[in-house]
Amino acid sequence: MGKKFYIVLSVMFLFCVILTGCQKKETSKIVSSNKTWYLFQDQGENDTVSIKFLKDQRAEIKDITNIDGKVGINRFNTHFNNPQYVLGRDGKTMTFKTAKQDLVIKLVKTYHENVYGKHMKGYYVQVGNENYKFAYITKRDKANISKSTKHESQSISYKQMANHIIDVNQNTKPLSADNSLIGNFYFSTIIDYRRTDGNLTINQNGTYQMTLTQHSAQKLSDTTDSKVVMMTTVESGNVQSLYGKMYLTPKNLVTIDYYYHGQNQNRLLPKEVNLKVNSKATGNQIDRAKIRIENDSNQLYLYSSDFTVRTRDNQANTKANLLTKSDSAQTSLEDSITQTKDYYDQYLSNPIASNADLMQLVAAISDNNDKKVGNLGVNFGDQYGTNLQPSDYQGISVSGSKQPLMQYMFLVSPSAYSENGPAVTTTKGKFLIYGSLDNKLFLLKQPDKDSTTVTWTMVKDFPLTVPKLKFSLN
Incomplete structure (x- = not known):
């Protein structure tokens, strides 16, 4: 009896092992799907x-x-064929055998998000030491499709933009003078994985303004905020009392986008200024969730489904963003447009005054040139640096004489297709090293890979011209 019991138990154990082994692993499900998958960061607007x-x-x-x-x-x-892929035995890893370097994707956890009207479903993944999203499109919002075709941004001149701003002071309902909402407030939140600093001003006449400074996307578990600024938005409108609560109803929304590849955080380069308005004539162009403010245990809280809550040490309600009184006044919506234009004009007059300035300018130009500097692919999404001394990179000409020292310098990772080109090998890896002299861009090359001799060659057809600041409506 005992012997038969152990035989039956062994058969059952073997059956369980076989059954477990036959279960389809995550990576097997992915490769068997007849879908196009996308590997991207943030909102998939670059380097996808x-x-x-x-x-x-x-x-x-x-x-x-x-x-x-x-x-x-x-x-x-x-x-020059489509690469093969290998699935790891862990069911979480996929390796693609590409020519320059294997692409290794490791699944971390499931992911689902609406990205500009495209519903994405898949996984958060790791590629090297970087965090990515790996997903396919499940459906597209019809409203988003019609919006993108009907309300595309129109380029306008800077002088015309002010004519389209809605006057928020008309038809307002003043707040009581003793209302606790009146004043300046600070708050901190997260929008689409972007750490965001918020400032809110509510006026006694029933108007408000909200300024949001969004940094580059990062993991929620990160303990420090990214220094890279992606955009600043300035919104103005009216404060409305609905359902016994206070709502912020937008009328104007100005978005100032910055170049963020190779960004010099001390001297941002604006890329575009866009204005959206809500009016009877144009309809509602400002697409965002409702924002309301509530008083809870003598603390003011801001609610919005667009904002991920960042809890503060002294807040009792963890379901909303805490508003803290502030003495800092905001720049008005109208002035934010004017000041951006004035700042850009000053930038034009002296665009390069440091290594960081040169790197930011070259990165901005490459953003408008298919991520290339001249005919070489660059990867400002990888590693870059400005801590270089021109005297450490003395170039030698073909004749053997010393070349003039560069004025400003920086280094950047090459794209996968440029690694076997003029990249200089350092202890940190392969880099493209650029320098500027007399407002011309030069690339450092090694004539012999087994020698320390280097020479500077001018990058042709790459003028160091600041990209035009765009103004657009809708």
């Missing part, structure tokens, strides 16, 4: 990779500019 799984354990891999992009550069293997 599309992956479509084919037969015979191969995949079509393309570097594209954004999610759902159709045109891109294929990543091939050494034989």
Whole structure:
């Protein structure tokens, strides 16, 4: 009886092992799906990779500019074919055998998000030491499609922008003079994984203004905020009492976008100023969730489904963002446009005054040139640095004489397709090293890889011209 029991138990154990082994692993589900997957960071607006799984354990891999992009550069293997992929036994790792460097994707946890009207479903993943999203499109919002075709931004002149701003002082309902909402407030929140500093001013006449400074996206678990500033938004409108609560109803929204690749945080370079308005003539162009303010245990809280709550040490309610009284006055919405234009004009007059300035300018130009500097691909999303001394990089000309020292310098990681080019090998890896002299850009090259001799060569067809600041409406 005992012997039979152990035989039955062994068979059952073997059956369980077989059953467990036969369960389809996560990576197997992915490669068997007939979908296009996207590998991206933040909102997939730059440096996105599309992956479509084919037969015979191969995949079509393309570097594209954004999610759902159709045109891109294929990543091939050494034989210029679509690369093969290998699935790790852990069911979490996929390795794509591309020519320059293997692309290794490791699944971390599930992910689901609405990105500009495209519903994405997939996984948070790791590629090297970087965090990415790896997902496919489940559906597209019809409203988003019609909005993108009907209300595309229109380029306008700077002087015309002020004519489109709605006067928020008309038809307002003043607040009582003793209302606790009146005044300046500070708050901290997260919008689309971007740590955000918020300032809110509520006036006694029933108007408000809210300024949000959004930093680059990062993990929620990070203990320090990124210094890279992606954008500043300034919103103005009216305070309305509805359902016994106070709501902020927007009329104007100004968005100031900055170049963030290779950014010099001490001297930001503005990229575009956009104005959206809500009016009877144009309809509602400002697309955001309702914002309301409530008093809870003598503390003011701001509620919005667009904002991820960042709790403060002294707040009792953890479901909303705490508003703290502030003495700092905001720059008005109208002045934020004027000051950005004036600041940009000053930047034009003296764009390069440091290594960091040179790096930011070159990165901004490359953003408008398919991520290339001249004909070389650069990767400002990887590593870059400005802690260089021109005297440490003395160039030698073909004749053997010393070249003039550069005035400003920086280094940046090459793209995967430029690593075998003129990248200089350092203890930290391979880098493209650039310098400027007499407002011309130069690239450092090693004539012989086994020698310390270096020489500066001018980058052709790459004028160091500041990109135009764009003004747009809607």
